[in-house]
Amino acid sequence: MECPSVDVGIVTEKAVRFVFNGEYVNTANGEFLAGEQRALFISGKIVFNGKLYEEIQFEPFRYEEASFDLKAVTIGKHFHWQRQEDQRFQGSLLLLAGTDGIITVNRVGVEDYLTSVISSEMSAHASKALLKAHAVISRSWLLAQIEKNRKITTDKTHYQTFFEDEHERIRWYDREDHRLFDVCADDHCQRYQGVTRASTPVVREVIDETRGEILTYREEICDARFSKCCGGVTEEFEYCWEPVHHFYLTRVRDDKEAPLPDLTHEAEATTWIRSAPAAFCHTQDKEILKQVLNNYDLETPDFYRWKVIYSQRELAALVEKKLETRFGAILDLVPLERGTSGRICRLKIVGSERTFILGKELEIRRVLSESHLYSSAFTVDKEEVSEGIPGRFVLTGAGWGHGVGLCQIGAAVMGANGYGYEEILGHYFPGAVIEKRY
Numbered sequence: 001m002e003c004p005s006v007d008v009g010i011v012t013e014k015a016v017r018f019v020f021n022g023e024y025v026n027t028a029n030g031e032f033l034a035g036e037q038r039a040l041f042i043s044g045k046i047v048f049n050g051k052l053y054e055e056i057q058f059e060p061f062r063y064e065e066a067s068f069d070l071k072a073v074t075i076g077k078h079f080h081w082q083r084q085e086d087q088r089f090q091g092s093l094l095l096l097a098g099t100d101g102i103i104t105v106n107r108v109g110v111e112d113y114l115t116s117v118i119s120s121e122m123s124a125h126a127s128k129a130l131l132k133a134h135a136v137i138s139r140s141w142l143l144a145q146i147e148k149n150r151k152i153t154t155d156k157t158h159y160q161t162f163f164e165d166e167h168e169r170i171r172w173y174d175r176e177d178h179r180l181f182d183v184c185a186d187d188h189c190q191r192y193q194g195v196t197r198a199s200t201p202v203v204r205e206v207i208d209e210t211r212g213e214i215l216t217y218r219e220e221i222c223d224a225r226f227s228k229c230c231g232g233v234t235e236e237f238e239y240c241w242e243p244v245h246h247f248y249l250t251r252v253r254d255d256k257e258a259p260l261p262d263l264t265h266e267a268e269a270t271t272w273i274r275s276a277p278a279a280f281c282h283t284q285d286k287e288i289l290k291q292v293l294n295n296y297d298l299e300t301p302d303f304y305r306w307k308v309i310y311s312q313r314e315l316a317a318l319v320e321k322k323l324e325t326r327f328g329a330i331l332d333l334v335p336l337e338r339g340t341s342g343r344i345c346r347l348k349i350v351g352s353e354r355t356f357i358l359g360k361e362l363e364i365r366r367v368l369s370e371s372h373l374y375s376s377a378f379t380v381d382k383e384e385v386s387e388g389i390p391g392r393f394v395l396t397g398a399g400w401g402h403g404v405g406l407c408q409i410g411a412a413v414m415g416a417n418g419y420g421y422e423e424i425l426g427h428y429f430p431g432a433v434i435e436k437r438y
Helices: 110-121 128-155 201-209 266-274 286-292 312-323 361-367 408-416 421-428
Strands: 005-013 015-026 031-042 045-048 051-053 055-060 067-075 083-089 092-097 102-109 162-164 168-171 213-217 305-311 330-338 344-351 355-359 378-383 392-398 433-436
Touching: 005 015, 005 067, 005 110, 015 092, 015 102, 031 102, 045 055, 045 092, 102 110, 110 128, 110 201, 128 201, 128 213, 128 408, 128 421, 168 361, 266 330, 266 378, 266 392, 286 408, 305 312, 312 330, 312 344, 312 361, 312 392, 330 378, 344 361, 355 361, 408 421
Parallel strands: 168 355
Antiparallel strands: 005 102, 015 031, 015 055, 015 067, 031 045, 045 051, 055 092, 067 083, 092 102, 162 168, 213 433, 305 392, 330 344, 344 355, 378 392
16 A cells, blocks of 8 residues: 545635745646736635635645745634644645635645644654554544545445434534545644644654554554544543444543542542542653653643532523524533543533533533633532522533543653653554554
């Protein structure tokens, strides 16, 4: 197998500004271009240099010497660190006429893509063991998604990520927005910010040393997931996405010596979340955290255990806004089902005017925050209750992200403690093996 390429969706806008650093060719007409360019979305078409297009492909004349800049790219979309920045990319630029605007896509070799991901997802100065582990899982996840998408397209499989009736909404976020490209560039998939993020010789070295290495389980590419902080126990795949069990994405205590609690039970989960047990990811070591957290991630000081407090008015307004329906006063938030890390995957919102069940974990996090709760592993305390109506709600939570697969902060601690990348991968993906595909 040769090294494949990947189509990465960067941004969708009504107007796109980009700069060619070096010569690019418009493959539709053979025109050579350089310097600043602009494309507009008008009446469902792309307007570029006075002509209408459904799609345009720009190829670098000399791949190694050319790059392009995209202006004002939104990163961290809908998260609390959302912002815009100019980004630089290698490879090809595709502009596609979508439903809501021009979809910009970067076609790039997988190994070049990974060099950026490793530097975007964490510090390029992280330990070599952590970087190598992340290179393998990022490559595995990417190739698994490409394979899955092509199989769904070829088999014309109906892929459903959403169920809703008047009483319940169950939704997970995976590939539903990615029909015109393989993966997106933001936290929905993997952070990919082109060559904007400063790489280092070590990053390029670990990409070369792990070239073509992926995780497999029974000869299938592992859908290897990762999140910032598991909170002490990793989650199982089916509690966050489609109801499919992956044996290598099982619950793992993030401390090899400690017993594993059953956090699907409410009492166990409550005790766990309200405590702060030992775990690899339970650290405040600033030097280790800098290996995983970029500048805007470091704006999040508490992640292993955290609190969010809402007044009755704040929570009622937030739920009404996010679910676009009146609940009246919020009387209770009731966990109906928890996953193996204590993350809630079905939550009942009880209001004075209506009751509604919400899932899975990311949908819960989106509804109960202006951006996202750090995780759905939380307990609820009702305070200042008057005539059955709480005056405020205190959410005490654990971890940052969905918690499935590799825990980035835990893996950083393991790397700092001398574990090799094979041991890190063996810890978070039990039963999986490293295989060289190309």
